[in-house]
Amino acid sequence: MSRTLPKTLWLTLAATAALAACQRGAETPEAPKPAAEAPKPAAFAFKDAIDAADFGEHVRVLASDEFEGRAPGTLGEEKTVEYLKAQFERMGLKPGNGDSYFQVVPMMETTADETSSLTIDVKGTPRTLKFGSDMVIGTRTGQPEVKIDASELVFVGYGVDAPEQQWNDYAGVDVKGKTVVMLINDPGFHAKDANLFDGNRMTYYGRWTYKFEEAGRKGAAAALIIHDTEGASYGWEVVKNSWSGAQYDLRTADDPAPRVPLQGWITGEQAKTLFADAGLDLDAMRAAAGKRGFKPVTLPAKMSTTLKSTIAEKESRNVLALLPGTERPDEAVVYTAHWDHLGKHPDEPGDNIYNGAVDNATGVAGILEMAEQFAKIGKPKRSVLFAAVTLEESGLLGSKYYVAHPSIPLDRTVAVINLDSMSVAGRARDLTVIGMGNSELEDILRPIADKQGRTLVAEPNPAGGYYFRSDHFNFAKAGVPALYTDGGNDLRDGGEAGKDYNEHRYHKPGDQYDPATWKLDGAMEDLTAVYEVGAVLANGEGWPNWYAGNPFRAARDTMMKANPPPAPGAPAAAATK
Template sequence: MQRKLLLCLAATAALAACKQEPAAPPAAAPTAPAPAPTHAFASAINAGDFGELVKTLASDEFEGRAPGSPGEELTVNYIRDQMQRIGLQPGNGDSWFQEVPMTETTADPNTVLKIQRGQDNQELKFGTDMVIGSRRGEPEIKIDASDMVFVGYGVDAPEQNWNDYAGQDWKGKTVVMFVNDPGFHVDDAKLFDGKRMTYYGRWTYKFEEAARKGAAAALIIHDTAGAAYGWDVVKNSWGGPQYDLPAAEDKEPRLQAQGWLSAEAARKLFADAGLDLDKAYKDANKRGFKPVPLQAALSLDLKSTIEQKKSRNVVGVLPGSKRADEAVLYMAHWDHLGKHEGEEGDNIYNGAVDNATGVAGILEIADAMAHQQTPPERSVVFLAVTLEESGLLGSQYYVNHPTFPLDKIAGVINIDAMSVNGRARDMTVTGFGSSELEDILKPLATAKGRTLHAETSVQSGFYFRSDHFNFAKAGVPALYADGGEDLIDGGVEAGKRAAEAYGKDHYHGPKDEYDPATWKVDGAIEDLELLYGVGQQLAGGDAWPNWYEGNPFKANRDAMMKGRSGEIGK
């Protein structure tokens, strides 16, 4: 997901496109050596070192850092070499690397959904009426006459006293649901978090919950406001190769098939069942909503091409001086969109802001922390993950195979697409109000004359679109903060113009290049100093921050910390 999305806030069209379409990793390539270092680095966080790191990672030589490409070899070796220079230790046993397996699935675009109601048969076409896919890594998925049931928002949230699935057996059924949270479409601030999307509003959650309930398939009804992007984004994102971890790597069940219905197809589906879609939106936002049979059965023969591929995370660690078995974790994704062969003109998608800045950021923090006067008492992990652009897969794999037990990780700090627009009077905390890590950040920011606030477009669920989310979902408190909108040089209007320009002209395109002539990195350096301060306090103390009360991830953290409750929240 991708804080990169926050840079697109002023550009509605750009926001719609951000973080929806997975990048396709090229085939694996021979090992290539990393470039020889030519820059003399200092230990303190500074603009010169930061710029040098970004310049190298975003250079044409690295070819856009696509997983599986020659650019991957250059990238992971360069990051490893920088970690060695800083004085870190290999973070995955005696290795700097963690191999990440991935499954590439390409659905047949000629696939149709067959809907039968009595003697009436209807076929929905891929891309026009629906999109469909499978995460099971199987070349063929067959579903025969699965009963279709409307389940409102498809949410089971005990802390909200809300369960759209209550009282029924869902095995083998196809569930149909709305995107976003209860309350969103009727503007009811009393339901969930009002306009602010929670985890329950994300389409990923809805498919996961349907699988946990035992459904065969799940379909989400698209609407532009609820999804925060148009149907074209859905169609483009679900067309072509899709990437996932192998099914054996997933601790959760997976649906046989999952996808989206266009608003037009959904309206007809409801009308044919004697239901009004507009009324369904109102009914689904009432407590006590009961699932509604759609008087139809779904059949599907989904054929897909399956390939198995690999990439790598890079892991370095600064061992703790007193409690080396406990850890604080900094992370950033190293991958971007690579080199687009056959594309005219500049065909290298360098990914300077997204996310050479984040990788440079964690390396700068590592250097400062490795050379601070008082060594950290806890270990500090510096994790550069792959396949963020393909669905947060590298971080998901790490969470499944952590180098420190998750109940030994005090907190995670994610850096993704730093602002290069200059210093700001504020700081954006994506998912503001989530965890007690913010209690550490706030006084540090206040001392710099900066205020913390949430992202502007809270309904879009940006917190769930970058790598920290996999840690959060597992229960580990995670902070995702940088940049600001109220620039010291130009105020809010200048911040909006910069955001719009990035979203329109640079994001996920070949113009996202390192530009020392126009970049103002003093703000990024100040952001890094603040994030360094958070980790410094956390690694130098014995506190165990938790999620705030009411946060959906708190239950998982409480469960993993059971037996150590006396340490939580110190």
């Protein structure tokens, strides 16, 4: 399978070098611009280039306690979106959603009563599981009360129905009205069987979002995922923090995807006890579920709970800013980053603000810096859209809404480049491509990385399913080629990138801006790389695609066949107003 693009599609290496020259020339700042009406030191003046000090200042502001963890629908959102709007206005970018910088995302806020418990009766002996320590549960139905009464438990392995894999964990059982219990990740993962699905590399079937949707399609009354740190790629505390407090969703009118009435997780310890009480061994059942021929197992157990929730319909906002193209303005390169995080948890003692500095103030600061650079260079042939989206932490909902209501049609969206949780560990000899081997965007990135003296590598933990855990994935499912990069792991100054963050600060109050320890030179190198990919696309006429055999390619081919873009050299479209 060839991964080399036809020469006519892309700029030559000389043109790429010219772009690099433009980048180097941009390092000399112009006179400071007037400060925008946004929270920052009065003396701070942003520069007109990708700049580490500017980047750090954006992160400092967005991750400050004043922004209260940037939860959607809160004062933290208001401060965040107004800050972003002020920055885009200062740069001279136009509103990206008609005459507005904002795209309203209608949302449903659901706050579960965390005094709720869940009772599992095994062979006539009930046992109560407590919210937070033993399990977490919630609902996406918008119902203030969900009652499950003596629902039969069925173990459905990994909860996967994948016809193309000749795999159906629901085969031979009707789960309507029942509670399905399932494992996280893919069949074959725990057994390390490379012949099942993608082996150690998670597919979308391994994501918890898919598992709950599939349970809804099958008519289950409830769905519980058994947590294990290896399979989920994060510990129980991350699950507990993510499912505590207000949870957000799109309204059913905007997202008709199936919804199981009650969904949640139980700890591995509680699952082991449940299976033991039922006369089964969890490890043995996990091994059986990772082999072809697995059949669902009805447990001698029933689950009951009454979950009360406070429901409110609210709104959140994507922030969209546009740099119009001069020759092909109806075609656009899109940069995305999510601005939201987990907010403030008033009931928690001590530091209860989840500032989200790395996740994802860094990504938002990154697209602001690239917007600054594009605005300075100016006049790309194609438009460039910068989308700071909401509700990523709630299941990629802001980008999901945008894809359903795009300001640039998807068949005129050249590519999407996503920034999420940038590395602050310093310069690296490599550059990580999450989901490496997906699209021809890698063929553009590779010579740029070569120029930086870096090699492209896949993510070190493919079992984590990171390609399905950020906003580019909604574009990918719709067919738009998407690139998602991260910092490298082979650090030039030594050390282990991301280890401390993943273990101690991810989705915790400790994710704070730390100018004393952060090394931003690597992040600037990463930004330069993805900026140049966008510059190649914005100043060219080619249309990258997914590599042959990729599951997203069919959607892209279909949309482009239905509405072919103008041929290279064809007359320019009307200018974007």
